[in-house]
Amino acid sequence: MLISEVLSAMRTKIAKGWTQKASARDVDGNICDPSSDKAATWCVLGSYAAVAPRDQFRTWFKVADRLHKHTGPGWTDGWNDTEGRTQEEVLIALDKAIADTVKDEASGAQDDMSTESKPTEILKEIEPLEEKPNEDK
Numbered sequence: 001m002l003i004s005e006v007l008s009a010m011r012t013k014i015a016k017g018w019t020q021k022a023s024a025r026d027v028d029g030n031i032c033d034p035s036s037d038k039a040a041t042w043c044v045l046g047s048y049a050a051v052a053p054r055d056q057f058r059t060w061f062k063v064a065d066r067l068h069k070h071t072g073p074g075w076t077d078g079w080n081d082t083e084g085r086t087q088e089e090v091l092i093a094l095d096k097a098i099a100d101t102v103k104d105e106a107s108g109a110q111d112d113m114s115t116e117s118k119p120t121e122i123l124k125e126i127e128p129l130e131e132k133p134n135e136d137k
Helices: 003-016 044-051 057-071 076-080 087-107 119-125
Strands: none
Touching (some): 003 057
């Protein structure tokens, strides 16, 4: 699955219904699990939780990086929950992120626009912890 596909699936969820201050809500406005069949509205993060592979935490960082170019730095849920934010603004940010991502995927500008992670790639990114001498003597 490409990052643009994840973003597009998130957009589809939010176009159906959008919420703030909760990952997802049912038709009565009650908070529910974003991947539940009862979910009727989603925040940005909730829409991701509803569509993305559960075991691919790195995917969220790739998606968030794409969104931050259009929402500014910081936590995406904070941006989503800002008072006065509208569903239309969220959809516009997603549309821009999708367009940029599709363009980058087509041009090969990004090394890894897929949600697939290889264990060796993850291990290369983790710096070994250095043992520090115990100063509590």
